[in-house]
Amino acid sequence: MIALVDYGLGNIQAFANIFRHLGIVAVPARTANDVRAASKIILPGVGAFDWAMTRLQESGLRDVLDEEVLEAKKPVLGICVGMQMMARSSEEGKLSGLGWIDATVERFETRFLESKTHLPHMGWNDVTPLETGNLFSGLNTPRYYFLHSYFMKTDCEKNVLATSNYGITFTSAVKSGNVYGTQFHPEKSHQWGILLLKNFAELA
Amino acid sequence: MLRPRLIPCLLIKNGGLVKTVNFANPKYVGDPINAVRIFNEKEVDELVVLDIDATIKRDEPDYQLISHLASECRMPLCYGGGVQTVTQIEKIISLGVEKVAVSSALIENPKLISDAAIRVGSQSLVVVIDVRKTGLLRRHEVVTHNGSRRTGFNPVEFASYMAELGAGEIVINSVDRDGKMIGYDLDLVEQVRQKINLPLTVLGGAGSLDDFRELFDRFGLIGAAAGSLFVFKGKYRAVLINYPNRVEKEALLTK
Numbered sequence: 001m002i003a004l005v006d007y008g009l010g011n012i013q014a015f016a017n018i019f020r021h022l023g024i025v026a027v028p029a030r031t032a033n034d035v036r037a038a039s040k041i042i043l044p045g046v047g048a049f050d051w052a053m054t055r056l057q058e059s060g061l062r063d064v065l066d067e068e069v070l071e072a073k074k075p076v077l078g079i080c081v082g083m084q085m086m087a088r089s090s091e092e093g094k095l096s097g098l099g100w101i102d103a104t105v106e107r108f109e110t111r112f113l114e115s116k117t118h119l120p121h122m123g124w125n126d127v128t129p130l131e132t133g134n135l136f137s138g139l140n141t142p143r144y145y146f147l148h149s150y151f152m153k154t155d156c157e158k159n160v161l162a163t164s165n166y167g168i169t170f171t172s173a174v175k176s177g178n179v180y181g182t183q184f185h186p187e188k189s190h191q192w193g194i195l196l197l198k199n200f201a202e203l204a
Numbered sequence: 205m206l207r208p209r210l211i212p213c214l215l216i217k218n219g220g221l222v223k224t225v226n227f228a229n230p231k232y233v234g235d236p237i238n239a240v241r242i243f244n245e246k247e248v249d250e251l252v253v254l255d256i257d258a259t260i261k262r263d264e265p266d267y268q269l270i271s272h273l274a275s276e277c278r279m280p281l282c283y284g285g286g287v288q289t290v291t292q293i294e295k296i297i298s299l300g301v302e303k304v305a306v307s308s309a310l311i312e313n314p315k316l317i318s319d320a321a322i323r324v325g326s327q328s329l330v331v332v333i334d335v336r337k338t339g340l341l342r343r344h345e346v347v348t349h350n351g352s353r354r355t356g357f358n359p360v361e362f363a364s365y366m367a368e369l370g371a372g373e374i375v376i377n378s379v380d381r382d383g384k385m386i387g388y389d390l391d392l393v394e395q396v397r398q399k400i401n402l403p404l405t406v407l408g409g410a411g412s413l414d415d416f417r418e419l420f421d422r423f424g425l426i427g428a429a430a431g432s433l434f435v436f437k438g439k440y441r442a443v444l445i446n447y448p449n450r451v452e453k454e455a456l457l458t459k
Contacts, residue, residue, distance in 0.1 A: 011300030013275030046297055048325035081325075092325075110401070118425070120327040120372050122403045124249060125206045143207075145250075145280050147302055147327050166206060188280045188302065190247045 002201060003029035003038030007059035009052055010044025010082060014187040018194055024201045032064035040075045040201065041068060044187070045082030049105070049150070050093035052081045062098075069100055073178045076100070077135075077200050083174065083181030084152060092150050101176040102155040108166065120149040121166045127173065127184065129162045135173060135180060136162065137199045142192040144172075144184035151183060208420045209427040210453060212434040213252040213407055214239060216285070219269065223431055224256070225383030227334075227351035233435050233443045236269070237276055244278045246447040251281050252305070252375075252407075252429060254332070256350060258286025259308045265292060267299060274300035282330055288313075293320045297328055305330040305375065308348040311355050314369060321370035329373070331366040332407075335359045335392065336379040344392055351379040360395045367400045374400060375429065378408030383432050385411030388419055397423055405429050413448060417456050 002019065004012045006028040019026035026042070029035045043065070045052050056062055068074045078086045087097045090105035097105070108119055124143050129136035136142065151170040154160055161180070162173035174181045180200065186193030214236060215222050221239055222230035233239075236253065243251055253273055258265055265286050274281055283296055284305025293304045293316075304324070309316055310331065320329055338345040338354055346357040363374045376396055378389045388409045397404055405427030406419060416428045437444035448456065 008298045011274060011302075013271070013300050014277065017275055018278070046302060046324070046328060048321070048323060051323045051325070118401050118403050120403065121206070122327065122373065123206050123209045123425075123427075146206075147280065149325075149327055185280065185302070188278065190244075190278055193278075 001038045002026035002040045002042060003035050005035070005041060005043045005061060005065065006030050007056045007061060009055055010046050010079065011187050012044060015042060015044065015197070018187060018197055019201070022194070022198055022201070024198070029061070030059075032061065035061060035064045035068055038074070040203070041065070041077070042200075043076060043078045043082040043085070045078070045080050045085065047081055048092060049081060049084060049090040050095045052085055053093065053095040053097065056085065066098070069179065075178045075180065075200070075203050078179075078181040079187070080148060080183060080185055083183055084150060086179060086181055087152055090150060100179045101159060101174060101181070103152050103159070103174070105150050105152050107150050108168070108170075121146050125164050125166065125184075127162050127164050129173070130160060134161065134175065134203075135182070135196050135199050139192060139195055142196070144182070144186065144189040144192055146172075146184045148183060152181070206425060207457065208425055209249045209405070210416060210448070210456075211250045211252055211405060211427055211429040212243060212248055212447065213254065213429045213431045215431065216253060216255045216269070217257050219266070221435075222256070223383060223435055227379050227382050230256070234445075237272060239435075239445055240273060240276045242445045243447065244276070247450070248279050248447055250427070251277060251279055253281065253283050254305065255283075255285025260349060262286070265296060267295065270296055270301060271299040284330070284332055288316075290316065290320045290323060293329075294323055297324045303328050303330045303373070305332045307332040307334065310366065311346070311348055311357070314365065317366060317369040317371050326370045326372040329371050330375055331363070331371040331373070332375040332377055333359050333363060334377045334379055335389075347379060359392065360399050363396050364399045367402050371402060373403045373405060373427075375405045375407055375427075381409030384409060385432050387411060387415045390419070390422065393419070393423065393426075397426075403427065407431070413452070413456060420457060
Protein backbone atom coordinates (compact mmCIF):
# COMPACT_ATOMS: atom_id res chain seq x y z
CA MET A 1 0.00 0.00 0.00
CA ILE A 2 1.14 3.53 -0.84
CA ALA A 3 0.51 6.38 1.58
CA LEU A 4 -0.36 9.69 -0.09
CA VAL A 5 0.64 12.20 2.55
CA ASP A 6 -2.37 14.46 3.01
CA TYR A 7 -1.24 17.68 4.68
CA GLY A 8 -3.61 19.89 2.74
CA LEU A 9 -1.34 20.52 -0.25
CA GLY A 10 -0.95 18.85 -3.59
CA ASN A 11 -3.19 16.71 -5.63
CA ILE A 12 -3.89 13.67 -3.47
CA GLN A 13 -6.97 12.76 -5.51
CA ALA A 14 -5.14 12.88 -8.85
CA PHE A 15 -2.59 10.38 -7.48
CA ALA A 16 -5.38 8.25 -6.03
CA ASN A 17 -7.20 8.15 -9.38
CA ILE A 18 -4.10 7.10 -11.30
CA PHE A 19 -3.26 4.33 -8.82
CA ARG A 20 -6.86 3.11 -8.79
CA HIS A 21 -6.74 2.94 -12.58
CA LEU A 22 -3.49 0.93 -12.29
CA GLY A 23 -5.03 -1.42 -9.73
CA ILE A 24 -2.55 -0.31 -7.04
CA VAL A 25 -3.75 0.43 -3.53
CA ALA A 26 -2.95 4.01 -2.53
CA VAL A 27 -4.71 5.85 0.28
CA PRO A 28 -4.59 9.38 1.68
CA ALA A 29 -2.53 9.35 4.89
CA ARG A 30 -3.79 11.71 7.58
CA THR A 31 -2.56 10.00 10.74
CA ALA A 32 0.69 8.45 11.94
CA ASN A 33 -0.88 5.00 11.67
CA ASP A 34 -1.83 5.61 8.03
CA VAL A 35 1.83 6.29 7.28
CA ARG A 36 3.07 3.32 9.32
CA ALA A 37 0.66 0.96 7.57
CA ALA A 38 2.08 1.79 4.12
CA SER A 39 5.08 0.25 2.42
CA LYS A 40 5.74 3.34 0.29
CA ILE A 41 5.10 7.05 0.69
CA ILE A 42 4.32 9.88 -1.71
CA LEU A 43 4.82 13.46 -0.53
CA PRO A 44 3.04 15.74 -2.98
CA GLY A 45 3.26 19.51 -2.95
CA VAL A 46 2.16 22.76 -4.49
CA GLY A 47 3.00 26.14 -2.99
CA ALA A 48 5.75 28.18 -1.41
CA PHE A 49 8.48 26.37 0.58
CA ASP A 50 7.77 27.82 4.04
CA TRP A 51 4.03 27.48 3.63
CA ALA A 52 4.41 23.82 2.67
CA MET A 53 6.82 23.12 5.56
CA THR A 54 4.44 24.83 7.97
CA ARG A 55 1.47 22.83 6.74
CA LEU A 56 3.45 19.60 7.06
CA GLN A 57 4.48 20.55 10.60
CA GLU A 58 0.87 21.37 11.52
CA SER A 59 -0.35 18.06 10.08
CA GLY A 60 1.45 16.26 12.91
CA LEU A 61 2.94 13.80 10.40
CA ARG A 62 6.49 15.14 10.42
CA ASP A 63 7.84 12.79 13.12
CA VAL A 64 6.32 9.63 11.73
CA LEU A 65 7.60 10.54 8.26
CA ASP A 66 11.14 11.00 9.62
CA GLU A 67 10.83 7.61 11.32
CA GLU A 68 9.48 5.73 8.32
CA VAL A 69 11.85 7.33 5.81
CA LEU A 70 15.09 7.57 7.80
CA GLU A 71 14.80 4.52 10.04
CA ALA A 72 12.42 2.07 8.36
CA LYS A 73 13.87 3.15 4.97
CA LYS A 74 10.56 3.04 3.17
CA PRO A 75 10.76 4.32 -0.41
CA VAL A 76 9.42 7.88 -0.54
CA LEU A 77 8.69 10.03 -3.59
CA GLY A 78 8.53 13.82 -3.21
CA ILE A 79 6.80 15.81 -5.92
CA CYS A 80 7.61 19.42 -6.86
CA VAL A 81 7.79 21.39 -3.59
CA GLY A 82 7.46 17.99 -1.92
CA MET A 83 10.86 17.13 -3.44
CA GLN A 84 12.30 20.51 -2.48
CA MET A 85 11.17 20.02 1.14
CA MET A 86 13.39 16.93 1.33
CA ALA A 87 16.47 19.18 1.03
CA ARG A 88 18.17 20.93 3.95
CA SER A 89 16.95 24.38 3.01
CA SER A 90 15.63 26.56 0.21
CA GLU A 91 16.38 30.07 -1.00
CA GLU A 92 12.62 30.51 -1.16
CA GLY A 93 12.11 30.29 2.59
CA LYS A 94 13.59 30.67 6.05
CA LEU A 95 12.49 27.35 7.52
CA SER A 96 14.67 24.24 7.47
CA GLY A 97 13.76 21.43 5.13
CA LEU A 98 13.36 17.79 6.08
CA GLY A 99 17.03 17.10 5.35
CA TRP A 100 16.38 13.64 3.87
CA ILE A 101 18.74 14.36 1.01
CA ASP A 102 22.04 16.28 0.99
CA ALA A 103 20.91 19.18 -1.12
CA THR A 104 19.78 22.78 -1.15
CA VAL A 105 17.18 24.54 -3.29
CA GLU A 106 18.07 27.55 -5.41
CA ARG A 107 16.24 29.99 -7.62
CA PHE A 108 16.86 30.02 -11.36
CA GLU A 109 19.01 33.04 -12.08
CA THR A 110 17.32 34.67 -15.01
CA ARG A 111 20.58 36.21 -16.22
CA PHE A 112 21.76 32.70 -17.11
CA LEU A 113 18.62 31.94 -19.04
CA GLU A 114 18.57 32.38 -22.77
CA SER A 115 16.58 35.34 -23.94
CA LYS A 116 12.86 34.73 -24.19
CA THR A 117 12.76 32.43 -21.21
CA HIS A 118 10.77 33.39 -18.20
CA LEU A 119 10.06 32.47 -14.62
CA PRO A 120 8.35 30.42 -13.45
CA HIS A 121 9.54 27.53 -15.59
CA MET A 122 6.07 26.47 -16.72
CA GLY A 123 5.04 23.83 -19.20
CA TRP A 124 6.15 20.58 -20.81
CA ASN A 125 9.87 19.91 -20.92
CA ASP A 126 12.11 16.97 -21.81
CA VAL A 127 13.56 14.91 -19.00
CA THR A 128 16.80 12.99 -19.53
CA PRO A 129 17.17 10.01 -17.18
CA LEU A 130 20.81 9.38 -16.22
CA GLU A 131 20.19 5.72 -15.49
CA THR A 132 17.84 3.25 -17.04
CA GLY A 133 15.49 1.29 -14.87
CA ASN A 134 14.33 2.69 -11.59
CA LEU A 135 11.65 5.39 -11.85
CA PHE A 136 12.33 5.78 -15.57
CA SER A 137 12.06 2.14 -16.56
CA GLY A 138 10.58 2.04 -20.07
CA LEU A 139 10.74 5.82 -20.38
CA ASN A 140 13.38 6.70 -22.93
CA THR A 141 12.49 10.23 -23.98
CA PRO A 142 9.81 11.28 -21.56
CA ARG A 143 8.42 14.76 -21.11
CA TYR A 144 6.74 16.13 -18.04
CA TYR A 145 4.85 19.13 -16.77
CA PHE A 146 6.89 21.61 -14.72
CA LEU A 147 5.70 24.55 -12.64
CA HIS A 148 8.44 26.08 -10.47
CA SER A 149 10.99 28.86 -10.07
CA TYR A 150 13.37 26.98 -7.76
CA PHE A 151 15.34 23.79 -8.34
CA MET A 152 17.30 21.33 -6.23
CA LYS A 153 21.07 21.26 -6.16
CA THR A 154 22.43 18.05 -4.65
CA ASP A 155 25.80 18.03 -2.85
CA CYS A 156 26.67 14.82 -4.61
CA GLU A 157 26.25 14.29 -8.37
CA LYS A 158 25.48 10.62 -7.91
CA ASN A 159 22.12 11.60 -6.43
CA VAL A 160 20.99 13.12 -9.71
CA LEU A 161 18.55 10.72 -11.35
CA ALA A 162 17.49 12.91 -14.29
CA THR A 163 18.17 16.36 -15.69
CA SER A 164 16.31 18.91 -17.77
CA ASN A 165 17.29 22.13 -19.43
CA TYR A 166 15.88 25.58 -18.91
CA GLY A 167 18.66 28.01 -19.76
CA ILE A 168 20.85 25.81 -17.56
CA THR A 169 20.85 22.07 -17.03
CA PHE A 170 19.20 21.39 -13.70
CA THR A 171 18.24 18.36 -11.63
CA SER A 172 14.70 17.27 -12.43
CA ALA A 173 14.72 13.97 -10.48
CA VAL A 174 16.79 12.74 -7.55
CA LYS A 175 17.52 9.51 -5.72
CA SER A 176 19.37 9.04 -2.47
CA GLY A 177 18.90 5.54 -1.14
CA ASN A 178 15.18 5.14 -0.51
CA VAL A 179 14.49 8.85 -1.08
CA TYR A 180 13.21 9.83 -4.54
CA GLY A 181 11.99 13.13 -5.88
CA THR A 182 10.71 14.68 -9.08
CA GLN A 183 10.63 18.41 -9.70
CA PHE A 184 7.90 17.85 -12.29
CA HIS A 185 4.33 16.66 -11.76
CA PRO A 186 3.94 13.02 -12.83
CA GLU A 187 0.31 13.09 -11.67
CA LYS A 188 -0.34 15.71 -14.37
CA SER A 189 1.83 14.32 -17.15
CA HIS A 190 -0.37 11.87 -19.00
CA GLN A 191 1.07 8.42 -19.70
CA TRP A 192 4.68 9.47 -19.03
CA GLY A 193 3.59 10.29 -15.51
CA ILE A 194 1.41 7.23 -15.09
CA LEU A 195 4.29 4.95 -16.04
CA LEU A 196 6.66 6.73 -13.65
CA LEU A 197 4.19 6.30 -10.79
CA LYS A 198 3.73 2.66 -11.73
CA ASN A 199 7.52 2.23 -11.67
CA PHE A 200 7.67 3.78 -8.20
CA ALA A 201 4.93 1.43 -6.99
CA GLU A 202 6.83 -1.55 -8.38
CA LEU A 203 10.24 -0.66 -6.89
CA ALA A 204 11.55 -3.60 -4.90
CA MET B 205 13.30 21.85 -24.74
CA LEU B 206 10.40 23.67 -23.14
CA ARG B 207 7.44 23.76 -25.49
CA PRO B 208 4.77 26.38 -26.10
CA ARG B 209 1.50 25.37 -24.46
CA LEU B 210 -1.77 24.69 -26.26
CA ILE B 211 -4.60 25.19 -23.79
CA PRO B 212 -8.35 24.56 -24.06
CA CYS B 213 -10.31 27.08 -22.03
CA LEU B 214 -13.68 25.84 -20.77
CA LEU B 215 -16.41 28.14 -19.51
CA ILE B 216 -18.86 27.02 -16.83
CA LYS B 217 -22.32 28.42 -16.25
CA ASN B 218 -24.88 26.83 -13.93
CA GLY B 219 -22.65 23.79 -13.68
CA GLY B 220 -22.69 23.19 -17.45
CA LEU B 221 -20.12 23.86 -20.11
CA VAL B 222 -20.89 26.83 -22.35
CA LYS B 223 -19.25 28.83 -25.11
CA THR B 224 -19.83 32.55 -25.54
CA VAL B 225 -19.37 35.10 -28.32
CA ASN B 226 -17.98 38.46 -27.15
CA PHE B 227 -18.57 37.17 -23.61
CA ALA B 228 -22.35 36.96 -24.32
CA ASN B 229 -24.95 34.46 -25.59
CA PRO B 230 -23.63 31.38 -23.80
CA LYS B 231 -24.37 28.24 -25.79
CA TYR B 232 -24.56 24.97 -23.87
CA VAL B 233 -21.93 22.57 -25.14
CA GLY B 234 -21.93 19.75 -22.62
CA ASP B 235 -20.89 18.38 -19.27
CA PRO B 236 -17.59 19.66 -17.85
CA ILE B 237 -16.42 16.36 -16.34
CA ASN B 238 -17.14 14.54 -19.56
CA ALA B 239 -15.11 17.18 -21.45
CA VAL B 240 -12.19 16.74 -19.04
CA ARG B 241 -12.21 12.99 -19.67
CA ILE B 242 -12.08 13.53 -23.42
CA PHE B 243 -9.25 16.05 -23.02
CA ASN B 244 -7.39 13.51 -20.87
CA GLU B 245 -7.52 11.04 -23.75
CA LYS B 246 -6.28 13.71 -26.12
CA GLU B 247 -3.27 14.47 -23.88
CA VAL B 248 -3.95 18.14 -23.58
CA ASP B 249 -1.05 20.32 -22.34
CA GLU B 250 -3.06 22.18 -19.76
CA LEU B 251 -6.66 23.07 -19.07
CA VAL B 252 -8.24 26.35 -17.98
CA VAL B 253 -11.73 26.30 -16.48
CA LEU B 254 -13.48 29.62 -15.84
CA ASP B 255 -16.78 29.87 -13.96
CA ILE B 256 -18.39 32.87 -15.66
CA ASP B 257 -21.31 33.05 -13.18
CA ALA B 258 -19.32 33.33 -10.02
CA THR B 259 -18.23 36.98 -10.04
CA ILE B 260 -21.56 38.27 -11.30
CA LYS B 261 -23.54 36.33 -8.71
CA ARG B 262 -20.90 37.05 -6.05
CA ASP B 263 -20.98 33.38 -5.22
CA GLU B 264 -18.24 31.49 -3.47
CA PRO B 265 -16.41 29.31 -5.98
CA ASP B 266 -18.13 25.94 -6.42
CA TYR B 267 -15.61 23.90 -4.43
CA GLN B 268 -17.34 20.62 -5.08
CA LEU B 269 -17.10 21.09 -8.83
CA ILE B 270 -13.48 22.28 -8.57
CA SER B 271 -12.51 19.26 -6.52
CA HIS B 272 -14.22 16.95 -9.00
CA LEU B 273 -12.47 18.62 -11.96
CA ALA B 274 -9.06 18.52 -10.25
CA SER B 275 -9.29 14.85 -9.48
CA GLU B 276 -10.38 13.95 -13.02
CA CYS B 277 -7.72 16.07 -14.75
CA ARG B 278 -4.61 14.17 -15.81
CA MET B 279 -3.17 17.46 -17.00
CA PRO B 280 -2.51 20.66 -15.07
CA LEU B 281 -5.61 22.63 -14.24
CA CYS B 282 -6.13 26.35 -13.80
CA TYR B 283 -9.40 27.43 -12.17
CA GLY B 284 -10.86 30.93 -12.29
CA GLY B 285 -14.16 32.57 -11.41
CA GLY B 286 -15.32 34.46 -8.32
CA VAL B 287 -11.96 34.36 -6.58
CA GLN B 288 -11.81 37.26 -4.12
CA THR B 289 -9.64 36.28 -1.15
CA VAL B 290 -6.39 34.58 -0.18
CA THR B 291 -8.40 32.04 1.81
CA GLN B 292 -10.32 31.05 -1.32
CA ILE B 293 -7.07 30.73 -3.29
CA GLU B 294 -5.55 28.51 -0.59
CA LYS B 295 -8.66 26.37 -0.49
CA ILE B 296 -8.71 25.91 -4.27
CA ILE B 297 -5.02 24.93 -4.30
CA SER B 298 -5.67 22.49 -1.48
CA LEU B 299 -8.31 20.80 -3.66
CA GLY B 300 -5.55 19.82 -6.07
CA VAL B 301 -5.66 22.63 -8.60
CA GLU B 302 -2.23 23.72 -9.88
CA LYS B 303 -3.10 27.32 -10.69
CA VAL B 304 -5.74 29.81 -9.63
CA ALA B 305 -6.82 32.59 -11.97
CA VAL B 306 -7.74 35.93 -10.46
CA SER B 307 -9.31 38.77 -12.38
CA SER B 308 -12.05 41.23 -11.29
CA ALA B 309 -11.02 41.28 -7.63
CA LEU B 310 -7.63 42.72 -8.52
CA ILE B 311 -9.09 46.01 -9.70
CA GLU B 312 -10.09 46.93 -6.15
CA ASN B 313 -7.55 44.81 -4.33
CA PRO B 314 -4.31 44.33 -6.28
CA LYS B 315 -2.52 43.28 -3.08
CA LEU B 316 -4.42 40.01 -3.28
CA ILE B 317 -1.64 38.80 -5.58
CA SER B 318 1.25 39.68 -3.26
CA ASP B 319 -0.60 38.33 -0.20
CA ALA B 320 -1.43 35.06 -1.96
CA ALA B 321 2.09 34.63 -3.36
CA ILE B 322 3.49 34.28 0.17
CA ARG B 323 1.20 31.32 0.79
CA VAL B 324 0.80 29.45 -2.45
CA GLY B 325 3.82 30.79 -4.37
CA SER B 326 3.85 32.94 -7.52
CA GLN B 327 3.95 29.90 -9.79
CA SER B 328 0.31 29.12 -8.96
CA LEU B 329 -1.09 32.62 -9.47
CA VAL B 330 -2.52 33.49 -12.85
CA VAL B 331 -3.86 36.94 -13.63
CA VAL B 332 -6.52 36.93 -16.34
CA ILE B 333 -6.88 40.33 -17.97
CA ASP B 334 -10.06 40.79 -19.99
CA VAL B 335 -9.46 43.42 -22.65
CA ARG B 336 -11.87 45.32 -24.87
CA LYS B 337 -11.30 48.14 -27.34
CA THR B 338 -13.25 51.08 -25.95
CA GLY B 339 -14.07 54.70 -26.66
CA LEU B 340 -13.87 56.63 -29.88
CA LEU B 341 -10.19 55.86 -30.21
CA ARG B 342 -10.78 52.13 -29.72
CA ARG B 343 -7.99 51.89 -27.15
CA HIS B 344 -7.34 48.65 -25.30
CA GLU B 345 -8.89 48.79 -21.83
CA VAL B 346 -9.12 46.28 -18.98
CA VAL B 347 -12.75 45.31 -18.34
CA THR B 348 -14.42 43.12 -15.71
CA HIS B 349 -17.74 41.42 -14.92
CA ASN B 350 -17.92 39.51 -18.20
CA GLY B 351 -16.74 42.52 -20.14
CA SER B 352 -19.50 44.81 -18.90
CA ARG B 353 -17.50 47.10 -16.60
CA ARG B 354 -14.74 49.42 -17.74
CA THR B 355 -11.85 50.04 -15.37
CA GLY B 356 -9.83 52.77 -17.07
CA PHE B 357 -6.70 50.61 -16.88
CA ASN B 358 -4.37 50.05 -19.79
CA PRO B 359 -3.77 46.27 -20.10
CA VAL B 360 -0.01 46.55 -20.67
CA GLU B 361 0.49 48.71 -17.58
CA PHE B 362 -1.86 46.54 -15.56
CA ALA B 363 0.00 43.36 -16.59
CA SER B 364 3.27 44.91 -15.65
CA TYR B 365 1.92 45.99 -12.23
CA MET B 366 0.63 42.45 -11.61
CA ALA B 367 4.03 41.02 -12.52
CA GLU B 368 5.65 43.33 -9.95
CA LEU B 369 3.20 42.17 -7.28
CA GLY B 370 4.12 38.53 -7.83
CA ALA B 371 1.86 37.04 -10.50
CA GLY B 372 3.21 33.83 -12.06
CA GLU B 373 1.44 34.06 -15.40
CA ILE B 374 -0.58 36.60 -17.35
CA VAL B 375 -3.51 35.59 -19.54
CA ILE B 376 -4.60 38.24 -22.03
CA ASN B 377 -8.23 37.59 -22.96
CA SER B 378 -9.81 39.57 -25.80
CA VAL B 379 -13.53 40.22 -25.34
CA ASP B 380 -13.79 41.57 -28.88
CA ARG B 381 -12.43 38.35 -30.35
CA ASP B 382 -14.09 35.86 -27.97
CA GLY B 383 -15.91 33.23 -30.02
CA LYS B 384 -15.23 35.04 -33.30
CA MET B 385 -12.44 32.72 -34.46
CA ILE B 386 -10.75 35.52 -36.41
CA GLY B 387 -7.23 35.17 -35.00
CA TYR B 388 -5.45 36.57 -31.95
CA ASP B 389 -4.83 40.24 -31.25
CA LEU B 390 -1.11 39.97 -32.01
CA ASP B 391 -0.38 43.68 -31.59
CA LEU B 392 -1.61 43.59 -28.02
CA VAL B 393 0.38 40.41 -27.35
CA GLU B 394 3.49 42.12 -28.71
CA GLN B 395 3.04 45.10 -26.38
CA VAL B 396 2.54 42.90 -23.32
CA ARG B 397 5.36 40.54 -24.25
CA GLN B 398 7.82 43.42 -24.51
CA LYS B 399 6.88 44.73 -21.10
CA ILE B 400 6.67 41.62 -18.92
CA ASN B 401 9.00 38.73 -18.30
CA LEU B 402 6.44 36.18 -17.10
CA PRO B 403 4.87 33.25 -18.89
CA LEU B 404 2.16 34.71 -21.08
CA THR B 405 -0.96 33.06 -22.44
CA VAL B 406 -3.27 34.47 -25.08
CA LEU B 407 -7.00 33.78 -25.25
CA GLY B 408 -9.70 35.01 -27.59
CA GLY B 409 -9.87 34.69 -31.35
CA ALA B 410 -8.15 31.43 -32.27
CA GLY B 411 -9.98 30.04 -35.29
CA SER B 412 -7.57 27.52 -36.78
CA LEU B 413 -4.29 25.74 -36.13
CA ASP B 414 -2.67 28.39 -38.31
CA ASP B 415 -3.46 30.99 -35.66
CA PHE B 416 -1.43 28.92 -33.17
CA ARG B 417 1.40 28.54 -35.64
CA GLU B 418 1.53 32.27 -36.24
CA LEU B 419 1.62 32.93 -32.49
CA PHE B 420 4.40 30.40 -31.87
CA ASP B 421 6.43 31.61 -34.87
CA ARG B 422 6.31 35.15 -33.63
CA PHE B 423 6.60 34.71 -29.87
CA GLY B 424 8.23 31.32 -29.31
CA LEU B 425 7.46 30.24 -25.77
CA ILE B 426 3.89 31.31 -25.21
CA GLY B 427 0.60 29.78 -24.15
CA ALA B 428 -2.04 29.58 -26.87
CA ALA B 429 -5.49 29.18 -25.37
CA ALA B 430 -8.77 28.69 -27.18
CA GLY B 431 -12.40 27.95 -26.48
CA SER B 432 -14.49 27.62 -29.63
CA LEU B 433 -11.76 25.95 -31.67
CA PHE B 434 -11.56 23.03 -29.23
CA VAL B 435 -15.31 22.55 -28.75
CA PHE B 436 -16.79 23.27 -32.18
CA LYS B 437 -16.21 21.69 -35.56
CA GLY B 438 -17.11 23.11 -38.98
CA LYS B 439 -18.94 26.23 -40.07
CA TYR B 440 -22.19 25.23 -38.39
CA ARG B 441 -20.37 25.08 -35.08
CA ALA B 442 -21.37 21.51 -34.27
CA VAL B 443 -20.26 20.59 -30.78
CA LEU B 444 -17.28 18.25 -31.03
CA ILE B 445 -14.47 18.28 -28.55
CA ASN B 446 -11.20 18.16 -30.46
CA TYR B 447 -7.49 18.80 -30.00
CA PRO B 448 -4.47 18.26 -32.27
CA ASN B 449 -2.75 14.90 -31.87
CA ARG B 450 0.96 14.56 -31.08
CA VAL B 451 2.04 14.67 -34.72
CA GLU B 452 -0.14 17.67 -35.54
CA LYS B 453 1.16 19.44 -32.46
CA GLU B 454 4.82 18.83 -33.28
CA ALA B 455 4.13 20.13 -36.80
CA LEU B 456 2.89 23.40 -35.30
CA LEU B 457 6.24 23.88 -33.62
CA THR B 458 8.43 23.36 -36.65
CA LYS B 459 8.85 26.37 -38.85
